[in-house]
Amino acid sequence: MLRQKKNLSQEGLAQKLFVSRQSISKWENGEVEPSIDKLIMLAEIFAVDLDFLLLGKSQHDEVILKMAKVQKHFDKAVLRDVNLEVRSRDRIALLGSNGSGKTTIVNLILGAYRPNGGQIQRYFKPEDDLSVMPQENHLLEALRLKEQVALSAKIQGQYKAQNLKELVNQFHLTDQSRKLISQLSGGQKRRLALLLALLKPSKLVILDEPTVGMDLESIDFFWSYLEHVSGAVITITHDFNQIDRYFNRVLLLKDGVIAADERVATIHSNNQTIEQWYRANNQSQEQPA
Numbered sequence: 001m002l003r004q005k006k007n008l009s010q011e012g013l014a015q016k017l018f019v020s021r022q023s024i025s026k027w028e029n030g031e032v033e034p035s036i037d038k039l040i041m042l043a044e045i046f047a048v049d050l051d052f053l054l055l056g057k058s059q060h061d062e063v064i065l066k067m068a069k070v071q072k073h074f075d076k077a078v079l080r081d082v083n084l085e086v087r088s089r090d091r092i093a094l095l096g097s098n099g100s101g102k103t104t105i106v107n108l109i110l111g112a113y114r115p116n117g118g119q120i121q122r123y124f125k126p127e128d129d130l131s132v133m134p135q136e137n138h139l140l141e142a143l144r145l146k147e148q149v150a151l152s153a154k155i156q157g158q159y160k161a162q163n164l165k166e167l168v169n170q171f172h173l174t175d176q177s178r179k180l181i182s183q184l185s186g187g188q189k190r191r192l193a194l195l196l197a198l199l200k201p202s203k204l205v206i207l208d209e210p211t212v213g214m215d216l217e218s219i220d221f222f223w224s225y226l227e228h229v230s231g232a233v234i235t236i237t238h239d240f241n242q243i244d245r246y247f248n249r250v251l252l253l254k255d256g257v258i259a260a261d262e263r264v265a266t267i268h269s270n271n272q273t274i275e276q277w278y279r280a281n282n283q284s285q286e287q288p289a
């Protein structure tokens with residue numbers, strides 16, 4: 001998948017790694033594993049963490065979350081019968097009109113809401129293996145940016161001052177590091193919220209409308225950074241320009257159920273963009289946010 005994304009043939013990759021094309025073919029078929037020095041080279045060529053390559057095999061296709069017949073109502077029913085299985089390598093875009101219940105699903109997964117019916121099974125420890133970037137930033141406005149990063153890192157047991165400095169730099173926030181959070185722009189706050197959500201490696205990362213308020217440069221940075229995340233990702237987004245590129249699966253929430261659950265590759269093979277697919281499947285509803 002990574003090789004194809006880079007438009008590299010097996011032959012081309014073999015030349016870069018000083019191995020035969022047959023070796024690449026055997027690795028890709030799962031017959032043989034690359035040695036660690038080749039894995040390090042692969043991580044560099046594909047610009048992914050080594051962890052991503054190492055975990056990729058052991059976590060392949062592992063179910064990490066199951067929702068069965070889940071119901072949630074407030075004044076009226078929001079979720080009537082939600083059935084969903086999330087696997088460890090999924091890159092899911094969760095789509096649906098305003099008020100269809102997307103954030104409610106996120107809150108149920110987090111355990112912030114209890115379902116009125118049905119079951120939710122998490123095959124991971126939420127306190128260790130779940131990271132969330134909520135729709136509203138949960139930042140401490142009175143802290144300086146570097147203090148907020150240090151505090152969150154300490155809470156999550158990820159405190160290494162040098163690593164944090166590098167992370168702040170990667171997120172292009174070094175110039176803001178001494179500023180009070182209350183003085184940051186909306187886009188800078190979103191970038192900081194993403195940094196905090198990704199401080200530790202997680203089995204499941206949930207992002208609720210992450211790019212709202214970001215400028216184009218930050219949006220590009222955001223999506224390219226997410227490529228490096230090794231766990232499953234569920235994102236609520238209407239950033240249709242990116243769904244085609246980044247995600248491998250789309251869900252449409254409509255009338256309280258997952259009305260459509262499709263592989264992005266299948267949609268593309270039908271010569272549709274995700275936006276066209278969304279409009280065709282969500283026709284009777286209002287336009288997205």
Ligand SMILES: Nc1ncnc2c1ncn2[C@@H]1O[C@H](COP(=O)(O)OP(=O)(O)OP(=O)(O)O)[C@@H](O)[C@H]1O
Nearest residue numbers: 074075078096097098099100101102103104105289
């Ligand atoms: N805590 C709550 N108390 C009462 N009603 C709620 C609560 N949380 C959500 N709702 C209602 O449930 C419905 C679904 O809300 P939710 O935020 O899940 O939708 P959404 O799909 O995320 O919408 P948007 O795209 O606008 O963010 C809405 O009608 C909302 O008012």
